[in-house]
Amino acid sequence: MTTLQLFYYIVLGICLQIALFSLVAMFHHIRSYRFLQKRMAGLDAEPAAEPVLQDIRRILPDALTGHAPLWKGLRTFKVVRKVFEDPAKLVCSFYLEATDGSPLPDYKPGQFLTFQLTVRDLASGGPKDIVRCYSLSDAPGNPYYRVSIKRTLPPPGKPDVPPGLSSNYFHDNVHIGNMLTVKAPSGHFFLEPGDSPVVLIAGGIGITPMLSMLNAIIKTASHREVWLFYGVRNSFDHAMKAHFEVLASVHSNFRLHVCYSDPRPEDKLGTDYQHKGRVDVALLRQTLSFQIHDFYICGPRPMMENLVPALEEWGVPDQHIRYESFGPASITRASRKAAPVADLSPSPQPQISVTFAKSGKTLAWDGRDDTLLDFAERHGIAVDSGCRAGGCGSCQTRIKSGEVAYIQAPDFDAEPGTCLMCVSRPKNNLTVEA
Numbered sequence: 001m002t003t004l005q006l007f008y009y010i011v012l013g014i015c016l017q018i019a020l021f022s023l024v025a026m027f028h029h030i031r032s033y034r035f036l037q038k039r040m041a042g043l044d045a046e047p048a049a050e051p052v053l054q055d056i057r058r059i060l061p062d063a064l065t066g067h068a069p070l071w072k073g074l075r076t077f078k079v080v081r082k083v084f085e086d087p088a089k090l091v092c093s094f095y096l097e098a099t100d101g102s103p104l105p106d107y108k109p110g111q112f113l114t115f116q117l118t119v120r121d122l123a124s125g126g127p128k129d130i131v132r133c134y135s136l137s138d139a140p141g142n143p144y145y146r147v148s149i150k151r152t153l154p155p156p157g158k159p160d161v162p163p164g165l166s167s168n169y170f171h172d173n174v175h176i177g178n179m180l181t182v183k184a185p186s187g188h189f190f191l192e193p194g195d196s197p198v199v200l201i202a203g204g205i206g207i208t209p210m211l212s213m214l215n216a217i218i219k220t221a222s223h224r225e226v227w228l229f230y231g232v233r234n235s236f237d238h239a240m241k242a243h244f245e246v247l248a249s250v251h252s253n254f255r256l257h258v259c260y261s262d263p264r265p266e267d268k269l270g271t272d273y274q275h276k277g278r279v280d281v282a283l284l285r286q287t288l289s290f291q292i293h294d295f296y297i298c299g300p301r302p303m304m305e306n307l308v309p310a311l312e313e314w315g316v317p318d319q320h321i322r323y324e325s326f327g328p329a330s331i332t333r334a335s336r337k338a339a340p341v342a343d344l345s346p347s348p349q350p351q352i353s354v355t356f357a358k359s360g361k362t363l364a365w366d367g368r369d370d371t372l373l374d375f376a377e378r379h380g381i382a383v384d385s386g387c388r389a390g391g392c393g394s395c396q397t398r399i400k401s402g403e404v405a406y407i408q409a410p411d412f413d414a415e416p417g418t419c420l421m422c423v424s425r426p427k428n429n430l431t432v433e434a
């Protein structure tokens with residue numbers, strides 16, 4: 001090695017040391033700052049490590065922290081694995097890797113991906129573009145994203161009802177090696193950080209966001225108490241059974257309660273499942289200790305409509321109940337009944353008119369429909385839609401005049417001057433672009 005090379009190495013070493021010291025100093029500075037902030041707010045507590053890390057992440061460029069930013073628009077993903085999760089083979093997990101090779105942004109456990117698909121239209125036989133949301137079903141921090149999709153079949157005894165477009169497309173046409181176009185993770189239903197006990201309640205395919213939350217808690221080796229109440233019909237459609245049972249046997253902070261509403265003769269109470277019947281508030285009251293829990297609920301509409309008000313009646317404070325619906329759902333919350341009647345009442349309001357500018361139609365809002373999207377569709381006005389639950393932005397429509405009221409807080413942040421027709425109603429005379 002020449003003297004010049006040695007000199008360069010020494011200079012490089014000194015620079016690295018300076019950078020390291022600056023980082024540590026910045027870390028301590030932020031730590032003290034947050035501590036002081038909390039003291040001033042009357043909270044005499046040591047700052048938690050996580051917010052400090054978040055502050056550092058915010059200050060440093062993404063390249064230095066390895067924290068990838070969320071992408072805008074659509075990104076192409078390749079399916080790298082496909083796994084059935086239940087004996088009925090109705091739930092299938094798809095593992096996705098980005099084709100551009102750059103790191104995947106983290107997401108909050110409970111958030112979802114939005115897919116844009118071109119499927120075959122059952123009526124015309126031609127191609128049809130659709131948008132659907134699917135919850136991420138594993139903990140963040142993996143080199144892949146995973147979604148677990150349930151095949152939607154016509155209800156028993158109704159063979160004329162067409163099968164679900166997207167879920168059946170995934171099951172039948174999406175194979176390992178196929179490409180999918182996907183919007184970045186989003187959604188306001190996610191696990192809040194902290195150490196308060198968590199109660200996850202899932203019905204059927206509503207298990208997917210809970211799986212992400214549970215796996216995230218377990219992955220961080222946290223001792224946070226977590227209860228899972230999972231309702232399915234029986235062992236035939238019991239998804240990820242082995243995974244939950246292994247976690248429950250290894251992690252004493254995780255309590256598993258599976259409810260079968262219609263057990264098969266071979267299903268063993270106490271082994272395959274813990275309770276016969278559906279998840280209801282009576283079961284929660286008899287199982288949970290008397291302390292504050294954070295409740296997260298996702299399941300079919302009747303389950304949510306039953307459980308959310310029942311928890312409120314039990315005395316669980318509003319801010320400790322979080323829920324997500326996989327489709328249109330308006331749940332009446334006792335604590336949120338303050339919305340002005342004129343805004344949300346489904347009763348006839350003939351004085352309100354809705355003009356669809358592009359379609360050239362002006363119609364009376366008669367209160368028969370839950371949302372502007374239902375109203376438009378009933379009158380033959382074409383509006384794009386995907387999740388029908390305020391999550392994907394597909395139904396975003398420009399407002400030319402008038403105002404709307406939201407029936408539930410949307411996950412998608414609509415642009416100013418627009419509305420999400422799937423979760424809104426007119427407040428007064430309204431003109432929209434559709």
Ligand SMILES: Cc1cc2nc3c(=O)[nH]c(=O)nc-3n(C[C@H](O)[C@H](O)[C@H](O)COP(=O)(O)OP(=O)(O)OC[C@H]3O[C@@H](n4cnc5c(N)ncnc54)[C@H](O)[C@@H]3O)c2cc1C
Binds near residue numbers: 134136162164387388
């Ligand atoms: C935030 C969010 C997260 C989600 N996460 C998941 C997840 O993790 N896993 C998952 O499996 N799903 C999830 N979903 C649901 C998913 O987005 C789709 O809604 C679901 O897969 C059904 O879509 P589809 O295209 O298969 O059915 P669609 O074609 O949209 O049909 C929906 C239902 O309507 C019925 N139907 C269709 N046409 C008619 C007709 N003419 N008359 C009567 N009935 C009809 C179908 O049989 C079906 O039951 C999520 C939804 C949201 C909003």
Ligand code: FES
Binds near residue numbers: 384386389392394420
């Ligand atoms: S259809 Fe997804 S936000 Fe309205």
